[in-house]
Amino acid sequence: MNQDAEFGFEELQEELQKEILAEARKLYTDIVIDHAMNPRNAGEMNDADGYGQALGSCGDDMEIWLRVKNGTISEAKFWTNGCSTTIASGSVITEMAKGRPVMEAQKISQQDVLRALDGLPEEHQHCATLAANAMKGAVKDYIALKREPWKRNYQRR
Ligand code: FES
Numbered sequence: 001m002n003q004d005a006e007f008g009f010e011e012l013q014e015e016l017q018k019e020i021l022a023e024a025r026k027l028y029t030d031i032v033i034d035h036a037m038n039p040r041n042a043g044e045m046n047d048a049d050g051y052g053q054a055l056g057s058c059g060d061d062m063e064i065w066l067r068v069k070n071g072t073i074s075e076a077k078f079w080t081n082g083c084s085t086t087i088a089s090g091s092v093i094t095e096m097a098k099g100r101p102v103m104e105a106q107k108i109s110q111q112d113v114l115r116a117l118d119g120l121p122e123e124h125q126h127c128a129t130l131a132a133n134a135m136k137g138a139v140k141d142y143i144a145l146k147r148e149p150w151k152r153n154y155q156r157r
Helices: 003-027 030-037 084-097 110-116 122-147 149-153
Strands: 050-055 061-069 072-080
Touching: 003 030, 030 084, 050 122, 061 084, 061 122, 072 084, 072 122, 084 110, 084 122, 110 122, 122 149
Parallel strands: none
Antiparallel strands: 050 061, 061 072
16 A cells, blocks of 8 residues: 555544544534543442442443542442443543542432533433442442441452
8 A cells, every 4th residue: 555545544534533523513512522432430440449330221231339538439430331421421420429428429310410411312311320320339339338348258349
């Protein structure tokens, strides 16, 4: 392949990316696109202080891990097999949780996630519910572990 052909391919790739982005902007806010394309806090966490898993109405699931120091969430991670708006929801909710008192994090609602993302299309609003439910589960697990720390040894976290 000569240099001109390579240059043409890169230009084509750039054009395609611009078109895809323009299409995405018709449906999603810039915040959603940013979090979906550059997710924060994606991945698992070893030996977490709280772990939650939730199943969405569509069959997708999300897991959330929390690290808590002195009652405050110092680190939060998420993983999902869901769509890009689910990724955006997991990304934004873990960002919202970091630095908050752990008991406050369980109050983060679907509406809070939607507000932080500047909205989601109607058919994807359940993705925000999934993230809020996984966060509630992680805080619930944190509370349960505080009561029965020996459970840490045999649960996924
Ligand atoms: Fe299923 Fe987003 S959680 S489409």
